[in-house]
Amino acid sequence: MIIAKNGLKLIRHEEPDPNISEILHDPTILENLSEARSYTAPMPANICFRIEKDNKVIGQICLKSIKWINHKAGISLFISKKHQAQGHGLQTLRAIIEYAFKRLNLYRLEAEVIDGNAPSLKLLEKTGFTEEGRLREAKYVNGEYKDLLRFGLLRKEYSG
């Protein structure tokens, strides 16, 4: 317990707590919280694919923090050093965008890139992402604070 004052208490608990679930049935409360509170069964928050080339694993691409009601997800991608700059990044990014919009019926995809990451910026530009914001000095890399750029792509903007 971290507060016990004037009859008000803050008591740490594990989820789900039946007393809390009762309050959460009120839609005016629920609509202001993370949509995950509305799921009646667990839904995957992340879907990841291993990328193979000639039966060797060369990277991974994921849909992350998937919000099933808001129809959105983040994308993360990496390709091993010796397989970079051969078009695999672009090809897999296009494939996961198609999968997200057409198979999973997502509507919005998001990506976050460290300012100066030229290949990533190129990939996002080529697939039609729009830069939506800059988080100043939000990433600490090798003793330096770098800006993080936020990108978004809506299904209606994607032309394939």
Ligand SMILES: CC(C)(COP(=O)(O)OP(=O)(O)OC[C@H]1O[C@@H](n2cnc3c(N)ncnc32)[C@H](O)[C@@H]1OP(=O)(O)O)[C@@H](O)C(=O)NCCC(=O)NCCS
């Ligand atoms: C970003 C990454 C996934 C790109 O994958 P890739 O397979 O190398 O990319 P592609 O070969 O499909 O290249 C995409 C474009 O970027 C360009 N590119 C590749 N490396 C580049 C570099 N070092 N500098 C500038 N442009 C570069 C390519 O020329 C290509 O553009 P083009 O088609 O006009 O020639 C890969 O570099 C990587 O895994 N980096 C480390 C992890 C990372 O940064 N992940 C992204 C976080 S959002």
